[in-house]
Amino acid sequence: MTDRSARPVAVFDLDNTLADTSHRQRFLERRPRDWDGFFAAAPADPPIPEGVELVLANAEECEIVYLTGRPERCRRDTLDWLTAQGLPEGRVHMRRNDDRRPARRTKLEILSRLARTREIRVLVDDDELVCEDAERAGFTVVRARWTAPSAALEAAQEGEGRT
Numbered sequence: 001m002t003d004r005s006a007r008p009v010a011v012f013d014l015d016n017t018l019a020d021t022s023h024r025q026r027f028l029e030r031r032p033r034d035w036d037g038f039f040a041a042a043p044a045d046p047p048i049p050e051g052v053e054l055v056l057a058n059a060e061e062c063e064i065v066y067l068t069g070r071p072e073r074c075r076r077d078t079l080d081w082l083t084a085q086g087l088p089e090g091r092v093h094m095r096r097n098d099d100r101r102p103a104r105r106t107k108l109e110i111l112s113r114l115a116r117t118r119e120i121r122v123l124v125d126d127d128e129l130v131c132e133d134a135e136r137a138g139f140t141v142v143r144a145r146w147t148a149p150s151a152a153l154e155a156a157q158e159g160e161g162r163t
Contacts, residue, residue: 008121009114010058013107014068016126017144018052019045019081025150039070043077047085050146054124055087062121064090067110069103071095104129111139 015021019042027038055064064087070078072094079092093110107130114120123134126144135141 006118007061007063008119009065010055010062010121011065011067011111011114011123012051012055012058013123013125013127013130013144014066014070014078015042015045016048016147016150017124018048018055018085018087020048020147021045021150022147028150039074039077042070042074043081045081048144048146051124051144052085052087054142058122059088063118064088065114066090066092067107067123067125068092069095069106071097071099073097102129103127104133108133108137112137115139 012018021042023044023046024038024041027034027041058064066078066082068078075092075094078094082089082092095106099106104127107125107127111120111123111134120139122140122142123131124142124144125131125134126147128143131141131143
């Protein structure tokens, strides 16, 4: 049952929604992919102004929740990055370190769990497959199309379950 007395929830992805990962794409373009290098470079991600503006606007009426495909081992860097950008506090849902399912499965599972007790006002994500599945499940979606698509990142999200 949804708690109607609580503020609605706005859910935001991180990579290429709030954080510009373009400077670390090179780690995914080589074989084998350098996942340690990719995630180690995340603290240097510049913020994406469109995403930051949207999260700040939603924070006026909504509780903010961050939903990322980053593995749990990146939690400290992720929390530090959110704080350094002046982004609102919020729960951060991350992938288990050993979870290699596609992002669209892991994220929809968490969204559905959140929706059991809270109104989900919006999901903001750059992953087209995540957005499509979320819309099919009845969620309102804003597609974060403010960065250039990365074929390497898309393959990682869908095929390797890494981000």
